[in-house]
Amino acid sequence: MRRDHWKALLRRAAVELVIYGGLLVIYFFLVLRVLGEPLTRLFHERPWLYALVGLGLIIAQGVVLEQITSFLVEQLQLERLE
Amino acid sequence: MFFPIAGVTVNPLYLIVIGFVVGILGGFFGVGGGFLAGPLMYLSGVPMNFVIGTDLAHMTGKSIVAARRHRTLGHVDVKLGIAMVLPTIAGVEAGARIIEALETTGSLDVVISVVYTVILLAISTFTAWESLRALRMQLTDSLAANDVAGFQALTHRVYGVRMPPMVSFPASGIGSISLWAVLGVGFITGLLAGALGVGGGFIRMPLLVYVLGVPTHIAVGTDLFSIIFSAGFGTLTHTVKGNVDILMALTMHTGAALGAQIGAVSTRYFAGPRIRLLFSSLPFIGALLMMIRLLGGLPVH
Numbered sequence: 001m002r003r004d005h006w007k008a009l010l011r012r013a014a015v016e017l018v019i020y021g022g023l024l025v026i027y028f029f030l031v032l033r034v035l036g037e038p039l040t041r042l043f044h045e046r047p048w049l050y051a052l053v054g055l056g057l058i059i060a061q062g063v064v065l066e067q068i069t070s071f072l073v074e075q076l077q078l079e080r081l082e
Numbered sequence: 083m084f085f086p087i088a089g090v091t092v093n094p095l096y097l098i099v100i101g102f103v104v105g106i107l108g109g110f111f112g113v114g115g116g117f118l119a120g121p122l123m124y125l126s127g128v129p130m131n132f133v134i135g136t137d138l139a140h141m142t143g144k145s146i147v148a149a150r151r152h153r154t155l156g157h158v159d160v161k162l163g164i165a166m167v168l169p170t171i172a173g174v175e176a177g178a179r180i181i182e183a184l185e186t187t188g189s190l191d192v193v194i195s196v197v198y199t200v201i202l203l204a205i206s207t208f209t210a211w212e213s214l215r216a217l218r219m220q221l222t223d224s225l226a227a228n229d230v231a232g233f234q235a236l237t238h239r240v241y242g243v244r245m246p247p248m249v250s251f252p253a254s255g256i257g258s259i260s261l262w263a264v265l266g267v268g269f270i271t272g273l274l275a276g277a278l279g280v281g282g283g284f285i286r287m288p289l290l291v292y293v294l295g296v297p298t299h300i301a302v303g304t305d306l307f308s309i310i311f312s313a314g315f316g317t318l319t320h321t322v323k324g325n326v327d328i329l330m331a332l333t334m335h336t337g338a339a340l341g342a343q344i345g346a347v348s349t350r351y352f353a354g355p356r357i358r359l360l361f362s363s364l365p366f367i368g369a370l371l372m373m374i375r376l377l378g379g380l381p382v383h
Contacts, residue, residue: 050321066343
């Protein structure tokens with residue numbers, strides 16, 4: 001792998017790390033705190049509903065996180081580094 | 083942070099870092115990373131049943147991120163991935179039933195662990211040998227191709243089987259192949275995954291390359307695409323059984339999502355044989371961890 005490719009890769013990784021760091025802080029304070037209690041109740045009372053909601057949350061988080069970072073990377077014009 | 087579902091206190095940063103590391107491995111090699119995430123989660127105090135289920139749940143989310151990224155790079159054969167979903171699930175069920183039937187023998191855990199270790203070492207040795215051979219061929223024959231295979235005998239034999247129905251997978255460069263070969267790869271992956279209790283990523287990726295002749299980059303992306311369905315199915319069944327702490331999985335997934343993107347993008351800078359050579363170290367690490375478990379360092383699941 002060429003040196004400029006390494007540089008591009010590391011720059012992209014660093015920017016994504018910063019973006020994600022910010023997102024994670026917001027995420028912990030907002031989402032996990034809010035979801036904690038209702039999910040625990042569902043786990044004990046309605047396992048099937050908990051399973052469906054859990055799978056839905058994981059899929060939704062995967063799609064949303066990918067879209068947010070892709071959007072930010074695009075806005076920062078980092079795609080051209082690939 | 084206390085995770086009330088699993089009833090355990092774990093530093094969320096530790097979970098994010100685990101997710102990040104296995105995310106990079108997953109995005110780059112097309113594996114779930116359970117062989118590494120499992121023991122690390124267990125060492126942090128997570129109960130074993132939650133380790134397996136929660137790992138599968140975070141694997142589902144991570145595979146979505148990595149597969150989407152690979153798709154934008156043109157590395158996913160959706161048709162091939164979908165064709166392998168049902169046989170993989172059937173294989174997982176068959177593997178689980180074989181285990182249930184064998185459980186009466188008593189020494190099942192040791193037998194499975196030894197078989198698992200032998201399979202992992204065989205995959206590791208063969209992939210390392212083949213990729214080194216391919217790299218030498220690239221060098222001596224001055225081949226410009228991005229992906230050269232050092233061992234194609236098996237692929238040629240599979241292509242020689244003309245059992246109908248014949249199908250094509252243009253995205254993988256496969257003109258005509260018996261559907262049974264594709265179903266067989268899916269089923270064998272599922273069978274081993276179900277019997278050995280692993281995700282199956284580092285079984286399917288080499289099978290796609292050496293049996294179906296899929297280029298390495300597309301094998302990685304397609305493998306991740308298939309993992310979405312197999313891990314998703316596993317997540318659903320394990321969640322109903324009470325083995326998934328979804329809050330923990332979501333936390334791990336935040337790190338894994340980033341790692342998976344970095345891993346997926348990184349494949350652009352490596353040729354096929356180099357990816358396979360690096361890949362060969364993963365089954366070796368898996369075998370090493372299993373040997374440590376056998377010696378009593380970690381529980382066998």
